[in-house]
């Protein structure tokens with residue numbers, strides 16, 4: 287495989303805390319909190335071999351995780367991590383891992399699950415170990431989520447915090463900067479958790495809290511210039527979503543017209559999407575976007591397919607076919623112009639959550655959904671055509687990307703757009719995809735989003751759309767029997783798209799949307815509002 291460029295990362299320019307991930311649902315929040323403090327942080331699987339690290343972290347956090355340290359097959363860190371000489375903080379499973387490494391009898395199943403609020407009584411010991419809880423007083427409310435617990439105090443450790451249920455809820459090594467907490471400082475429900483993470487990263491690890499988006503932007507532009515060199519062309523998959531738009535703006539800034547932006551019209555885009563994106567990118571960013579019209583091709587390949595994973599795979603491989611063709615076309619077109627060169631790079635707007643998912647120590651969690659931008663797509667492009675991948679945003683979260691977008695002067699309406707998945711409306715239709723069904727879903731979606739905007743709710747909602755259940759339901763319209771599809775409205779609030787809450791509309795708003803859709807979209811017999819949070823649901827229907 288062609289070398290990736292991911293290692294040229296901010297960890298070379300900023301003090302970085304390494305988070306080793308044991309698979310907790312909230313591992314990414316540890317990074318979010320640290321970065322919000324101005325401390326750059328990166329996540330790697332807990333099984334990372336320390337000898338493979340090409341950079342030295344200022345400190346290491348072990349995350350929580352669903353396994354039990356004492357079970358066979360449970361994940362464990364490379365023992366070399368303790369020889370690095372940098373401070374370590376274990377959170378929940380991470381704390382249990384520290385204790386278990388010292389003696390496997392130190393951890394056992396507790397008598398009761400402790401899930402939710404608890405009060406930690408802080409014990410002052412000496413100025414060295416007290417640094418973790420410095421400034422926090424005698425007691426702090428925390429959020430717990432565990433069943434296992436420390437049943438012995440590991441040798442050479444002292445207790446720095448206890449709860450009614452957990453005698454050793456927080457521990458510290460007597461001499462070395464090794465700490466463990468049974469609770470989760472990364473959660474909002476541990477109100478003073480950020481202070482604990484600051485005490486650890488800044489005071490104990492000595493990390494300079496100087497991570498700023500502005501620096502990232504300039505560093506990234508310089509890095510792209512150096513990487514791409516004087517002649518090479520870069521093909522960019524640009525959807526008009528905030529991620530690829532910001533990625534495209536960075537590329538454009540870095541290498542001008544040698545960046546070639548391509549939008550594939552899958553035939554499953556939102557109403558007027560492609561036209562609007564083309565105009566916006568031209569007007570605001572000076573990017574000449576090529577729209578590849580491929581609706582018919584996608585429809586023919588999707589005909590009769592109702593299995594969600596099959597749909598996603600078909601769409602993913604059709605995207606590649608088209609990008610491969612485009613690479614050839616672009617090189618031909620550039621021949622005999624001042625910009626002649628080979629297409630050597632492929633830009634994608636991959637974000638950190640996608641990367642985190644595929645970094646899981648259990649292997650990619652693609653078993654839930656195959657995202658078309660991770661996995662198959664780049665690999666074939668790279669192996670088949672020798673293309674190298676550029677993913678300037680692969681270490682960022684969505685709100686960080688939005689902040690960069692604003693810095694680059696990208697219009698607020700683009701920066702704040704709700705995300706739209708690459709496979710588009712195809713994964714919002716339960717059942718097989720036909721032109722007629724896409725059209726119905728698209729119209730319903732447009733009505734829903736327009737009403738949301740009119741009501742001034744768009745920016746309060748993280749993502750909203752209308753999908754289609756292709757089971758049909760009976761209705762009565764003007765005394766006529768109809769047998770039509772069911773429109774599913776979905777609107778969620780989330781910061782990171784890993785978990786999400788339902789948006790609370792007034793019933794009168796939903797009634798109005800329902801009435802308008804039934805009146806204006808032929809083929810619909812009923813409209814329902816999806817009340818499933820994530821988890822257990824996912825944001826998209828498929």
Ligand SMILES: Nc1ncnc2c1ncn2[C@@H]1O[C@H](COP(=O)(O)OP(=O)(O)OP(=O)(O)O)[C@@H](O)[C@H]1O
Nearest residue numbers: 523524525527528529530549550635659705706708
């Ligand atoms: N229709 C499309 N044409 C070209 N590239 C696409 C298309 N849809 C998706 N992509 C590529 O796949 C990547 C992942 O899509 P994704 O929807 O996650 O990001 P986005 O569209 O840039 O932003 P957002 O999440 O806000 O929609 C995009 O960044 C882009 O590189």
Ligand SMILES: O=c1[nH]c(=O)c2[nH+]cn([C@@H]3O[C@H](COP(=O)(O)O)[C@@H](O)[C@H]3O)c2[nH]1
Nearest residue numbers: 656657658705706707708709783824825826
């Ligand atoms: O580009 C994409 N290609 C995909 O295949 C894909 N699947 C889901 N999504 C988006 O990811 C976020 C989380 O969605 P789920 O809860 O449905 O997994 C939501 O924002 C989804 O819109 C995708 N984006």
Ligand SMILES: NC(=O)CC[C@H](N)C(=O)O
Nearest residue numbers: 350351378379432433434
């Ligand atoms: N949240 C966690 O890390 C849980 C750790 C472990 N699985 C327990 O039940 O205690």
Ligand SMILES: [Mg+2]
Nearest residue numbers: 525527706707
């Ligand atoms: Mg998108």
